Amino acid sequence: xSLVSLVLRLAAPAPQVEAFDRYLFLGPHPDDIEIGAGAxxxxxxxxxxxxxxxxxxxxxxxxxxxxxGTAPEDLIAxxxxxxxxxxxxxxxxxxxxxxxxxxxxxDRGNLLAAVARVMGDxxxxxxxxxxxxxxxxxxxxxxxxxxxxxxxxxxxxxxxxMEKHGxxxxxxxxxxxxxxxxxxxxxxxxxxxxxxxxxILCHRTQFLPxxxxxxxxxxxxxxxxxxxxxxxxxxxxxxxxxLGRTQMHCLPEAGL
Numbered sequence: 148x149s150l151v152s153l154v155l156r157l158a159a160p161a162p163q164v165e166a167f168d169r170y171l172f173l174g175p176h177p178d179d180i181e182i183g184a185g186a187x188x189x190x191x192x193x194x195x196x197x198x199x200x201x202x203x204x205x206x207x208x209x210x211x212x213x214x215x216g217t218a219p220e221d222l223i224a225x226x227x228x229x230x231x232x233x234x235x236x237x238x239x240x241x242x243x244x245x246x247x248x249x250x251x252x253x254d255r256g257n258l259l260a261a262v263a264r265v266m267g268d269x270x271x272x273x274x275x276x277x278x279x280x281x282x283x284x285x286x287x288x289x290x291x292x293x294x295x296x297x298x299x300x301x302x303x304x305x306x307x308x309m310e311k312h313g314x315x316x317x318x319x320x321x322x323x324x325x326x327x328x329x330x331x332x333x334x335x336x337x338x339x340x341x342x343x344x345x346x347i348l349c350h351r352t353q354f355l356p357x358x359x360x361x362x363x364x365x366x367x368x369x370x371x372x373x374x375x376x377x378x379x380x381x382x383x384x385x386x387x388x389x390l391g392r393t394q395m396h397c398l399p400e401a402g403l
Contacts, residue, residue, distance in 0.1 A: 148214060149305055159391070159393040159394065159398075161252040161321075161331050161332055161389040161390065161391055161401075162273075162320060162321040162332075162389060162391040162393060163196070163332065164187070164193070164273065164323055164332050164334050164387060164389060165190075166322075166335060167196075167272040167273050167320065168196055168197060168272060169196070169197045169269070169270060169271045169272045169273070170186060170188075170191055170196060170197065170198045170199070170271055170272070170273045170274075170275065171199050171201060171265070171266060171269055171271035171273070171274050171275070172188060172198065172199065172200050172201065172274075172275040173201050173203060173274065173276040173277075173292050173295075173296055174200060174201065174202045174203060174292075175203055175204060175249070175277060175288035175289045175291070176203075176204055176206045176209060176249055176288060177202050177206045177209075177226045177227065177229060177230040177233075177350060178206075178209075178229075178230075178233070178347065178350040178353050178354075179277060179289070179326075180202075180275070180325075181233050181237070181343060181346045181347050181349075181350070182326075182347060182364060182368070183275075183277060183325030183326045184275055184323075184325040184385060184387070185237055185343035185346050185347065185392060186239075186334075186336035186340060186342070186343040186372070186383075186385050187275075187334045187336065187337040187340070187344050187385045187387075188200075188237050188239060189237040189238055189339050189340055189343065189346075190334060190335075190336060192237065192238035192239060193238065196237050198241065199239075199240075199241040199242075199243065199265075199269045199271070200230070200234050200239055200241065200242045200243070201243045201244075201245070201262065201265050202227075202230055202242070202243070202244045202245065203245050203247060203258060203261075203262065203288070204245070204247045204248060204249035204250075204253070204288055204293050204364055205223045205226065205227075205244070205245075205246065205247065205248060205249060206222065206223070206226040206249050207219035207220060207222050207223050207226075207248055207249060208222075208248075208249055208250050209222065209226065209244075209249070209352065209353055210352070211351035211352065211353050211354075211360065212235065212351065212352050212353060212354070212355050212358065213225065217299075217352075222352065224295070225242055225352055226350070226352060228324040229349050229350045229351060229352060229353075230242060230244070230350070232300075232349040233346040233347070233349035233350060234346075236342060236345050236346040236349055237343075237346050241269075243265060245258070245261050245262070245265075247261075247355075249288050250287075251287035251288060251291065253283055255291055255295075258291065258292075258295065259295050259298070259299070259312065260312040260313055260314070262292075262296075262299060263303075263309060263312035263313070263314035264312065264314045266299060266303055266309075266314060266317045266319070267309060267315030267316065267317055268315070269315035269317075270317050270318065271317060271319060271372070272318060272319060272320045273319070273320065273321045273322070273323055274296050274299070274300050274319060274322045275322075275323045275324075275325055275387070276292055276293050276295075276296030276297075276321070276322065276323075276324060276325070277289045277292060277293045277294025277325060277326045278293055278324035278325065278326055278327035278328070278388055279291075279292075279294045279296075279297065279322065279324075279381070280293075280324075280402070281302075281328055281372075282325060282328075283328075284326075289326070290302055293324065296324075297322065297395075298320055298365065299319075300319050300321070300390070300395065301327060301392075301396060302393045303316060303317040303318070303319040303321065304317065304318055306318055311339075320391060320392060321389055321390060321391045321392070322389070322390050322395070323387040323388070323389045324387060324388040324389075324390075325385070325387055326350070327386065327387060327388040329388050329402075330375070330386025330387055330388055331388055331389055332386070332387050332388075332389040333375050333378075333379045333381060333384040333385065333387075334384060334385050334386075334387070335376070335379075335381035335382060335383070335384050335385045336372060336376075336381075336383050336384055336385050337376070337381070337382040337383050339383075339385075340368065340369065340372055340383060343368065344365055344368070347361070347364070347365075348361070366367070371386075372384060372385060
């Protein structure tokens with residue numbers, strides 16, 4: 148760590164994730180929030196926080212374990228029902244869906260405006276989204292939603308800019324990126340991993356208990372939460388790359 152980075156962390160530390168009251172979780176697809184931050188969402192709900200899940204695409208091409216012969220258009224309703232069940236397993240009641248096709252088959256400007264309008268309506272203080280700066284991420288929906296979170300987190304408090312998207316301003320104070328390789332804030336999640344895994348299994352068109360893909364993601368989440376827990380002495384934890392308003396603009400060391 149450079150001296151400048153150290154000074155920045157001491158002078159302007161990233162916000163603590165749990166210090167706010169209203170949280171908007173952006174999911175590129177119906178199961179991403181649960182995988183990337185499901186235990187944290189459950190903990191926030193248990194603490195009496197206001198949590199909203201916004202699913203940005205309809206998941207029509209996620210046919211991994213869908214019934215044989217299911218058409219992409221018919222999968223949309225199945226995946227929305229799974230998302231509602233999964234959110235309920237975490238304690239989340241406010242779940243919203245946008246009508247965009249997954250696979251990047253949408254106009255990014257339209258998606259940006261739609262997300263902005265939900266932000267203006269829900270009024271989050273913190274936005275969760277996948278980290279768009281992960282080098283290994285190949286899915287355009289993950290990168291696009293993360294990039295939109297970056298832009299909107301910064302512009303959300305500015306009425307004239309949000310008005311261009313047909314949205315009200317929102318007092319966003321931080322963005323927390325999940326599925327990140329560079330976490331700088333950690334949320335203790337002891338006792339919540341089983342709820343997270345149960346929520347993931349609600350997505351039956353994507354994961355089956357005895358399938359290899361579920362076994363792999365479950366093992367990964369167990370080991371990652373344990374690793375973060377040992378690193379932070381929290382038992383088990385989820386990690387996020389958090390940027391407050393100070394870190395969002397003109398401070399390149401904040402990304403280190």
